[in-house]
Amino acid sequence: MNKHNFFKVLITGTFVVALPLFVNAQKANWQNLDLKTDSAFGISTEKAYKELLKGKKSTKVIVAVNDGGVEATHEDLKRVMWVNAKEIAGNGKDDDKNGYADDIHGWNFIGGPKGSVNFETLELTRLVRRDQERFATTTDANVAEKDKADWEAFKARRADLEKQLAEAKAGLANINGFKAALDGVVKKIGKEEPTAEDFKNFKPSNYLEERIQGIMGEQLEKGSFKDFYEDQIKEGLDYYTRQAEYNLNLDYDPRSIVGDNPNDATEKFYGNNDVAGPDAMHGTHVAGIIAADRTNKIGINGVADNVVIMGVRCTPNGDERDKDVANAIRYAVDNGAKVINMSFGKAYSWDKAAVDAAVKYAVSKDVLLVHAAGNENKDLEVENNFPTQKYLDGGVASSWITVGASGPKDDETLKASFSNFGKTQVDVFAPGVDIYSTVPGSKYKNLNGTSMASPVVAGLAALIRSYYPKLTAVQVKEIIMKSVTKVNHNVSYKKGEEGAEETVSVPFADLCVSGGIVNAYNALKLAATY
Structure with missing residues (x-):
């Protein structure tokens, strides 16, 4: 089941990070x-x-x-x-x-x-896992006529899976990068839960810190730092981790727990x-x-x-x-x-x-x-x-x-x-x-x-x-x-x-x-x- 996390793309200058939106x-x-x-x-x-x-x-x-x-x-x-x-x-x-x-x-x-x-896993992952065994030695050159439609469907699904997995891994890297940069700024500010005013008064020493300052100043007008960190940074990390390690992982299969x-x-x-x-x-x-x-x-x-x-x-x-x-x-x-x-x-x-x-x-x-x-x-x-x-x-x-x-x-x-x-x-x-x-x-x-x-x-x-x-x-x-x-x-x-x-x-x-x-x-x- 897709838990449907909603993310907003924020350009930080050195990376793109997807974060959930604060809602009014x-x-x-x-x-x-x-x-x-x-x-x-x-x-x-x-x-x-x-x-x-x-x-x-x-x-x-x-x-x-x-x-x-x-x-x-x-x-x-x-x-x-x-x-x-x-x-x-x-x-x-x-x-x-x-x-x-x-x-x-x-x-x-x-x-x-x-x-x-x-x-x-996603159904996509399970279908690719099933069919990659069937088509392990198949190529466009040797595919049997009766299998052509299934072969084309398998290739399309495999490409979809690879694309989604690459996006998940990139998302995980990006949000980790954002978290590291944010943690660095928070450490310099010297408060565990800084306010929008604290970020506005912060003196950035590089472009990345300047972008963090701008983003957080805007975000904290709508909620607390604690809520932002819990609901967005941690939620974002959980989201991309779930995708990369479980949902889109061909080697992951928890069904033995059920026993059917x-x-x-x-x-x-x-x-x-x-x-x-x-x-x-x-x-x-x-x-x-x-x-x-x-x-x-x-x-x-x-x-x-x-x-x-x-x-x-x-x-x-x-x-x-x-x-x-x-x-x-x-x-x-x-x-x-x-x-x-x-x-x-x-x-x-x-x-x-x-x-x-x-x-x-x-x-x-x-x-x-x-x-x-x-x-x-x-x-x-x-x-x-x-x-x-x-x-x-x-x-x-x-x-x-x-x-x-x-x-x-x-x-x-x-x-x-x-x-x-x-x-x-x-x-x-x-x-x-x-x-x-x-x-x-x-x-x-x-x-x-x-x-x-x-x-x-x-x-x-x-x-x-x-x-x-x-x-x-x-x-x-x-x-x-x-x-x-x-x-x-x-x-x-x-x-x-x-x-x-x-x-x-x-x-x-x-x-x-x-x-x-x-x-x-x-x-x-x-x-x-x-």
């Missing part, structure tokens, strides 16, 4: 606010509770968070976690005979008896019951957006007020495997989930047919699948982001919603700079910039991504299903699509290769099927008419 903090809960009354382009959730839902009865809905892990003990989630009442906790037995022992809050398909997978045959898509009963896993940051944040406790007067308010969160761990720090995605979907469906949030995606697919079969199963069981569009600022009309609603054998999943990310302002910046888009491939947009939600340790943090926009829509879908339980998954999708706040102006985004991008301005309606931002108030009013 929005109001916490802005995704639930109303554009007219609150001046933030949220989805009007609070308005809906106040004007439409007060005193109304609702039915509890199970929402599966198929992700990288959920902290079930979080102060703002513990009351809303799904509990498998048919299972006796801690006895090591499969009491409900569903094939998974002690699955109290869900299941972990990337774990085994001795632990859980944290870092994983990763190439056998028919194998379903493997894993462990640790729904948090070694890194529950992403999934916990997603879960909070959907359902953080609205009654406890602490932390944040989720979109939906009468749902429970089922944690289904299937995505590592790297790319998820199709086998695990398929089994996670089936587990969620078989254990009662009516909405499944999938805030993950990848450019390549190993076994799309297995995922398609699981999606068809979910559709047949009246389950709504909500999927993040991805964070590469790409047009999904021409680029892949798996899984997709399109089946290999033709047709599309009828109860599937793909979600792009929007920002808080109703202007040219409304499309989040990172969000993928597609006139026929992305259904709706929802808030995904600077979203404040739950993270491990009973803490809270702002994160960005279509990974944050997708659970806004999953929460809305669950809210509708909770108050109007007779509606089908297909009807809920229809209601969400029809009730968007239409955007009738252009938005801007950068197009082209990094360093040579041009800014383009297009009608928002060209970015998605519905041409708008989801709206809870409108959706619930419309649901009442069905």
Whole structure:
């Protein structure tokens, strides 16, 4: 799973370093606010509770968070976690005979008896590793006619992998260089946590120190040195280290931890019951957006007020495997989930047919699948982001919603700079910039991504299903699509290769099927008419 770190390129004179952006903090809960009354382009959730839902009865809905892990003990989630009442906790037995022992809050398909997978390769890496054995002695001159298409695909993937690995290694070297230069300036300033003023008063002795002074003076106007160092320098080092040592490393394979045959898509009963896993940051944040406790007067308010969160761990720090995605979907469906949030995606697919079969199963069981569009600022009309609603054998999943990310302002910046888009491939947009939600340790943090926009829509879908339980998954999708706040102006985004991008301005309606931002108030009013 791509954790979608966002970086800004800063030219320092002797090197280029990519750093995450400081984001101008929005109001916490802005995704639930109303554009007219609150001046933030949220989805009007609070308005809906106040004007439409007060005193109304609702039915509890199970929402599966198929992700990288959920902290079930979080102060703002513990009351809303799904509990498998048919299972006796801690006895090591499969009491409900569903094939998974002690699955109290869900299941972990990337774990085994001795632990859980944290870092994983990209699907690209796995495909190159598979095919380099097959084509070990193949050349353009001797390739068999029947293998030509596969050979060309392998060469393209290998080139892609080599390019990404070179960029990761360069990024790691550059950010280490920036860190060394910054550390040197900080040492000269003589303070562990210097301020913007300290940097401005610093007397640089060379051009590099002058560039550090300029960068830090600007950055520290927006936050503290400690936050900058933790969230940007250390995060940047972690990001590029993960890429170089794990994600893009042909020699790295952690799957033995699970103990299954990763190439056998028919194998379903493997894993462990640790729904948090070694890194529950992403999934916990997603879960909070959907359902953080609205009654406890602490932390944040989720979109939906009468749902429970089922944690289904299937995505590592790297790319998820199709086998695990398929089994996670089936587990969620078989254990009662009516909405499944999938805030993950990848450019390549190993076994799309297995995922398609699981999606068809979910559709047949009246389950709504909500999927993040991805964070590469790409047009999904021409680029892949798996899984997709399109089946290999033709047709599309009828109860599937793909979600792009929007920002808080109703202007040219409304499309989040990172969000993928597609006139026929992305259904709706929802808030995904600077979203404040739950993270491990009973803490809270702002994160960005279509990974944050997708659970806004999953929460809305669950809210509708909770108050109007007779509606089908297909009807809920229809209601969400029809009730968007239409955007009738252009938005801007950068197009082209990094360093040579041009800014383009297009009608928002060209970015998605519905041409708008989801709206809870409108959706619930419309649901009442069905």
